[in-house]
Amino acid sequence: MKRLLAASAMLLCSATLAAAEGELFLYNWGNYTSPELIKKFEETYDVKVTITDFDSNDTALAKVEAGASGFDLVVPSAGFVGIYADKGLIEKLDLSRLPNHANIAAQWMNVDWDKGREWSIPWLWGSTGMTVNTKVYTGDINTSAIFMDPPAELEGKVNVIPEMGDVMALATMYAGGNVCSDDPAVMKKVRDLMVAAKPKWLSMDYSTVEKMTNNDYGATVDWNGSAMRARLGNPDVAYGYPKEGYGLWMDNVVLLKDAKNVENAYLFMNFIMEPENAAMLSAFARYANGITGSEAFLPEDMKGAPELNPPAEFANNGQFVTICTGKALDYQNAIWTELQK
Amino acid sequence: MSEQRSFDVADLPGVGPTALLVFAGLYAPIVTLVVYSFNAAPSVATWDGFTFDWYLKAWHNSTVMNAAANSLIIATLAALFSTALATLAALGTTRRPAFFGITAIYAAINQPLMVPEIVTAVALLIVIAAIKAATGYAGLGYLVIAHTAFCIPFAYLPIRARLEGMDLTLETAAADLYASPWQSFRFVTLPQLTPGILAGWMLAFVTSLDDVVITEFIKSPGQDTLPTYMLGQLRRAMTPDINALSAALLGLTLVLLSGFFLLSRRKS
Known part of the structure; x- marks a missing residue:
């Protein structure tokens, strides 16, 4: 029993100690993030990514709004991007740090909830x-x-x-x-x-x-x-x-105002707008992404699929x-x- | 307690078949879940041969294992703390004459049973967010504290029931024989109370293991437990690695229960 207590005490502390550099906290729908993509990102940039699941837009918003959520990036649905922005919970994106922003398909650039894509970038749509x-x-x-x-x-x-x-x-x-x-x-x-x-x-x-x-x-x-x-x-x-x-519907990545790992968040957003990486997102979740040129990297059974x-x-x-x-x-x-x- | 046991429910006609039906209703879904954890098809509904692959897959899925570890750590600690607190509360409310305000104390202890979970969850979210912002600590401690709080009544009720069923004469005799209050508690009350404490611990453990709503609201990054992980899977295809994991947990619970059963039988 003593050993168990000691082990759990260590675990309790580790979460605070681990807040070193090279981290990124993503808050996303459950079973929606390609593990291969995360692995590739972690290996490319030496950043440890922690994914936490939510089950509804409402829960996610409530937690972010309460403050000190600890997340850097959230993936809300289209209708919620404006709510996050109106409540002052998200940061306007510095497009100069997102060279791959130009890869966003024309259809998804001037969307109703974010003209010119200054607040959010595409995740997947369906x-x-x-x-x-x-x-x-x-x-x-x-x-x-x-x-x-x-x-x-x-x-x-x-x-x-x-x-x-x-x-x-x-x-x-x-x-x-x-x-x-x-x-x-x-x-x-x-x-x-x-x-x-x-x-x-x-x-x-x-x-x-x-x-x-x-x-x-x-x-x-x-x-x-x-x-x-x-x-x-x-x-x-x-x-x-x-x-x-x-x-x-479309889910979009937004950057939280109280994000602690802003640099890594930009790296990640830019990373998933690379056609090859966007295709990894699609291959896992089986939905289309909003990135031009990703079609070529999709698995064979998804290319030209009537559902997409x-x-x-x-x-x-x-x-x-x-x-x-x-x-x-x-x-x-x-x-x-x-x-x- | 009652010498004239002339009436026994088990003697009534139809008890056997009714009990069978009830047990079938309780356990058939669990048996199905376990059976499908060995299903070769990537579906939780059609049978397509026998395999251990889902167990391997769950074992190698770091998200799943992390969620399982979180669940077990939180449940073990929360059950431990809540049972300790509940034992003290039960002693304090039974081993002394009734006093003014005892009903209010019962109500306070059992509050998590009365208040809708979502209300507690939102209240905790606000308080804990403020603490997180002030301290910067975002570990599992919050979940352990929250689970301890709502597990207390589950641990308290069986312990109190046991204490109320226990005869006071032994404790009185111990006091007559110059046992100190601590000695009479340690050597007379506690041994008799152990089954109640174990029952309370197990109820608290299972309650904590089960919790979705409060956990979903107050978890920090990377703190998904098994139930919140499963909830996240709901809208997309569920695969039998969830079954495998549930079956493994079930197995663990069975081992724990059998262990407690054997232990308590040997003692008595």
């Missing part, structure tokens, strides 16, 4: 659409009707991911509204459609990759990266881009899903709560 088993359902898969008005073949076989923002965005666009509509008529329609569709759903669950691979689901609302993993395990699986509008490259005819149907506020959020919460009953 879409929310429909993953369908084409053996079960042979009709049009590029529509949200798959879950909003399931065809007879899919009744009782549809899954919906329990992610309110993403699902409500698809539903609202399907009903003819904008992503954060606060129009009572539109939201009433959304509610009626969803309440009518729910008895035809099988479940509201995250584990879409396994269930689509095993033919347990006929279709599911899904993220494109999961859709690709499912297709690689089951060739009958295909990913549809709802023509009524599909969701887009929306077909031209639907290219303009994607809408960024932001955090709704005020009345729009109240409507969404009310509908979502009703669906959980």
Whole structure:
């Protein structure tokens, strides 16, 4: 027992002693950071990287806002970058220290949440659409009707991911509204459609990759990266881009104001904007990055994957899903709560 | 205690089948989890042959091992501290006549059971962030303190129950025979209390091992525990190395439990 106490006392102290030079603290979504990339960075710059997981934007923001979080870089979603900036939690980037900033694809340079990319750089992006088993359902898969008005073949076989923002965005666009509509008529329609569709759903669950691979689901609302993993395990699986509008999201790296390892943080941001390294991020998480020229370094099974490259005819149907506020959020919460009953 | 044991629940009809059902419900998921930790397919749902690969993979995954180490260190220390404190609290609230305000003390001790965890988590986040900023210390100490605090009632309840069930005559006899208060505690009360303390320690250990919400809010960089690590995996594909790790932890718990069981049986 004495030895155990001594060992743990040492462990307790080591965390403070280790705050030497050559460190970087990254706060990111769980299971989202390529270990190979981190290893390469550590070996190139002799910097020890510590990754800590968060499970939601809200938790991450709450911890950073409380102060003394100890992190240098955080990876929030698009809608949260502005919140971090407004609250004065992040530093405006010194672009002269980021030569690879020029590699950011034109599409991701002047984004709504950060014009000119002065506060955040791209991590990965993706879409929310429909993953369908084409053996079960042979009709049009590029529509949200798959879950909003399931065809007879899919009744009782549809899954919906329990992610309110993403699902409500698809539903609202399907009903003819904008992503954060606060129009009572539109939201009433959304509610009626969803309440009518729910008895035809099988479940509201995250584990879409396994269930689509095993033919347990006929279709599911899904993220494109999961859709690709499912297709690689089951060739009958295909990913549809709802023509009524599909969701887009992007996670971005921001530099915290109270970061202690600013120099290493810049090195890391510049490092992941190198096409070869951005491709490592994509290869691990199975999502696209926002860096020009990374395509060439992607694994073979990702090059030209339909899940990563929306077909031209639907290219303009994607809408960024932001955090709704005020009345729009109240409507969404009310509908979502009703669906959980 | 009761000499006239005329009624026994076990004599009622249907107890056996009900118990079987309950145990099946409790243990079937755990058995499934262990079985799938030997699954060759990279999925937690389809069976595709037998393998030890996931155990190796978890063993070689430094993030997973770091999380497991954090979990065990925090749970061991928090259970130790909270059981020690709970034992003192239990002695203080049972081995003396009831006094004014004892209900308030019960309420204070059991506060973590009443207050929603998220409230405690946010409150701790604010306080601990201030301390971190002031001291610069960001070690595991905060998690150990926080876990100790919410584990106290779990350790306290079995210890108090044991103390209340214990007869006072032996302690009185010891005092009559000129034992000092310390001697009567050490040689009379403590040996009788040991099963309660062990039970309290184990409950506290398991409670700490389980905690997600408070840990997620107050962990410092690099301090993921197993539950927070698993939570982070939820939105992406789960692979059976999580099963392997859970099975290994389960095995460890079983070894611990059997050890305690054998120890306490030999003593009594």
